[in-house]
Amino acid sequence: MGDIIRLTAAELAEKLRSGDVSSAEATQAHLDRIAQVDGDVHAFLHVSDHAVETARDIDARRLAGEDLPELAGVPLAVKDVLVTTDMPSTSASKILEGYMSPYDATVVARARAAGLVPLGKTNMDEFAMGSSTEHSAYGPTHNPWDLDRIPGGSGGGSAAAVAAFEAPLALGSDTGGSIRQPAHVTGTVGVKPTYGGVSRYGAIALASSLDQVGPVTRTVLDAGLLHDVIGGHDPHDATSLTTEWPSFAAAAREGASGEVLRGLRVGVVKELPDDGFQPGVARSFRDALATLEAAGAEIVEISAPNFEYAVAAYYLILPAEASSNLAKFDSVRFGLRSEVAGGTVEDVMSVTRDAGFGPEVKRRIILGTYALSAGYYDAYYGSAQKVRTLIQQDFARAFAGVDVIATPSAPTTAFRLGEKIDDPLSMYLNDLTTIPANLAGVPGISIPSGLAHDDGLPVGIQFLAPAHEDARLYRVGAALEALLVDAWGGPLLDRAPALEGGAR
Template sequence: MSELIRMTAAELSEKLRAKEVSSVEVTQAHLDRIAEVDGDVHAFLHISENALTTAAAIDAARLDGTEHSPLAGVPIAIKDVLCTVDMPSTAGSKILEGWVPPYDATVVRRLREAGLVPLGKTNMDEFAMGSSTEHSAYGPTRNPWDLERIPGGSGGGSAAAVAAFEAPVALGSDTGGSIRQPAAVTGSVGVKPTYGAVSRYGAIALASSLDQVGPVSRTVLDSALVQDIIGGHDPHDSTSLTDGWPSFADAARQGLAERSFKGVRVGVVKQFQGEGFQAGVQQRFDESLELLAKNGAEIVEIDAPSFEYAVAAYYLILPAEASSNLAKFDSVRFGLRVSPPGATVDKVMAATREEGFGDEVKRRIILGTYALSAGYYDAYYGSAQKVRTLIQRDFASAFEKVDVLVSPAAPTTAFKLGEKLDDPLAMYLNDITTIPANLAGVPGMGLPIGLAPEDGLPVGMQLMAPAREDARLYRHGAALESLLEEQWGGSLLAQAPALEPAEMEAARDGAV
C-alpha cells in the first residue's frame, strides 16, 4: 500500500506545495488503490477518465508559479447526488442511469477552480433515501472495517472511500444524517454545515428545506479545508446565505493548538442516551465526556423534549418534499423511458417510474403524496412543521445554556448487510440523533471516538453548534480529535483493517 494514500489532505497539500510529490503521482496512487479494493468495497459508481489529465494540468500550473488553493492537486471523491459535466450523475437510481448533466454543481465547480482532482462519483442510497447504502440501484457499498456490514447511508460510498484510503476527502450530502451517520460507522469525519452555508445548486434534490452539502474526511482539519473551498454565497441558490465566513481551517488549527475545553459548556442531550443505544456506543460516549471534563469542559445535561418527535416529523416533511421534487422524473425530459405497447403519455410515465424507482423511493413518494393530499395536509404536513418549530426552539433554548451540544452520532455500530433492509422503521431510527440538526438548520459534525468493545467497530460522537457557528464546531471538534488521538497513539483509522486484496478475498471466503 502506497504511503501517499495514508496521508491526510493537509499532509498531501504540504508535500505538493513543496514539490516533493506531484499531483499525478498522488492521483495515480489513489486510482491504483481503487482498482485494488473497490471491487469489494464498491464505494464508487464511476471513475473519472480525466483525473490524471487534471492532475497533470495542476502540476504544470504549479511549475509556472500558479497556486489554485491549499488543496490544489489533492484528489477528491464526489457523491453521485452532485451534477458533474464529465461524469454520469445518477443519484444512485436506475431512472437516471447514464445521465450526464450539462453543468457542474456549484460545489463541484469550486473544487475544480481550487485545483482539486475529482476521482469519481460515489455510491449512495437512491435519491439519498436510506441509512445503509443498500437502497442503491447499483448494489450496496460495504464497510471497509467489515465487508459484511453497512457503511451507513445515504452517503456510504463517500465515507467508505475515505475509510478505505481510496480518497483522502470526499463530498457528501446530508438530509437527516447522511454525512454524519456514515462517518460514525466508518471511523471518518463528516460535517453538515449550517443550512445555506454551502450551495445546493446542482445537487439533485431530495428535501429542499433539509438537504445540505458537506465534506467527508479522515480529520477535522481536512473537512475544514474543504468547506473553506465549497462554502460561501451562491446567487444560483435562493437559500444561500450572504454571510461572510471565517476560515474554518484556521478555527480547526486553533483547536489543535489549544487542545483545551476550559470554559466551554458542553450540553449532553438527555433524549439521546440510554434505551435504544448499544452498550458499547454509550460506553465510548461516556468516556469521551469524561475526557472533555478532564480538559476543562463543564458538562451540562440538556432536556430537549421535542427531539423525541423529530423522527416522526422528519418522515412527514421529507416524503412530502421528495414527492414534489421527484415529480420531474417523468420519462419526458431526461433519464429512463419505458414504452409499453399501445403507450400513451400516462402509461409511459407510469411504466418508467415503476421500473426506474426502487422500493424505498416509491414508499416515500406515496407517503409524501398522501401527507400533502386534500384533507390531510394540516393533520400531517402542517403538524410536522409545527413540531419542527418546537425543535428549533429547543435548540435556541439549549444554546443559551451551552456552547455546543453532543450526542452519539448513531445509536449503534455498523449493522450487517440485510439486517434491517425489510424493516423500514428500524432503518429510519438510525438517524434518531442526527435528524434534529437538519430540522433546525444548525451545523453538526460526526467524528470517531473509539471502537465498541463488543464488536471492535467504530463509534462516533456528534457535535452541534448554533446556526452560523460552523467555526466553533471545527475548533472544538479538532481539539477533541487531538485529545482522543493522544490516547490512541494516532488516528483511529490507523487501526482499521489493511484491506489488502488477499485479505479481502479471504474475508469474503469466510477464512478470517
C-alpha cells in the first residue's frame, strides 16, 4: 500500500498504463489508507461502496485494448458540495443529511467519463462557509501535519485527504479561497480557475458570482491533468465560458524546465506589507521570491490600493448571494423537514431551518438578508459591488505591467482547532490574500513554498494571472515547484510528521 499511495497522479497513471499496477489495486490501497487514518483525520464524510467495482471495470476496458484517457483508473476524492448520484450530497449540513441527487455535477460526470474512480465525499465547512472546516455539521477535519490544527476551509477535507495520502487527487470549490487556503496550510497544490472556466453545474451554490470549482493535488502537473478533465464549456451553466483552453498539463510540463522564469515580471503588492503576516509566512514568501529572482525573474512592486477593502466587500456580497441561494432549503421541496403540530408552512420552515442550519450559516443568512433589504441595498450591497469594480481595475492596471502577481496564500500557518471558532472576524481575515481573485474572476494557484521557521508548518505562495491565462499559472507554478523540490531534496509532504507510520 505504502508505495502506491505515495505516487503522484501522473506517476500512478503511468504505472496503470504500463500494467505495473491495476486500478483495483490502487483503489484498494487508498481505501485501506482511509480505513487506517481517517478516524483521526476525518477527511471523508462518505466512502464509496462502488469504488473497487468501478476500478475493476476500468481494468477490464484497458485489458480489452480500449484507448483510455490519461487519468483512467486513478482514484479521486470529491468535495461534498458537488452532487453525486451514488453517494449522499450534504454540503456538510444537517439540512441535507442523507440527500441523494438525481444527477451528477458536470465536473463529477466528466471525471467519471475520463475513468477517474471516485473514492468518496470529503468534509467541508457547511455550505462552504468557513476557513477551517470546523463549521461542518459532522465534526471538524484535522490537519495531517498536526492533528490538533485546522486543515483550512471550506475545503479542508479535500486538502487533508490529499495531504494524508488518502487520495492522489481531489475536487474542491473556491468562493473566497477555499481551495488555495487549505492548500497553504496542508502543503498541497490548489487552483482556482478563471471564473466560468470550469462548470458550476451541480455545485451546491453559496455565492454564484464567486464560486469556482477546481483541482486539489500534490503537484502542479497533477492539478493540470485534473483541470484538463473538468474544464471547458458546459451548456448547463449559464456562466460557463466558451473559451478554447490549452492543455494545462502541457503548460505544467513546459514550466518544469524553469526557462519560463527568465524575464518573468512578478508583481508584489506594496499594500500587503510583511508585518501583516506571521513572521514564518513572510520569510517563506520572501525566500520564494529570491528563488524566482535567482532564476531570472524580475520582482516588481505594484500598487493595488483597493485590495484592503476586499474582505469587507466580500462579506457583503457573499452573504447577500448566500441568503438568496439558501432560500431553497425551505422544508418543502427537499432536505430536512421538522414537524410542527398544527403549524403553518411558515412555522415548519422556521423550525426546520433553525434545526438544519449551523450558527455560521445562520449568521451569514441574517447578514445577507439585511444587506439586501429595502433601504439598505444601496448602502451595503450596492457599495460593495462598486468596490468590486475598483478591485477589478486594480488588477487590470497591475497586469498591464507584470505577468503574474505573487502573495502569501494566507496570513498565518494552520491555527489550532477551536482557536478562532468564536471569533468570526479573525476567521474571515484568513482569506485576506485570496478573496480579491474571486471578486475579479481571475485565476489563482497556491503551491507549497516551504515550512515556516517559527512553527515548522507548511506555507504556500500564491500566483494570480489575468482572466483566461490559467496556463501561465501552471507554467510559473511548475517552474518554482521544480526549483523548491530540488532544494528540499524531495516533496514537502514527505516531511509531514503526524501520520508517519499510520494514525496517531
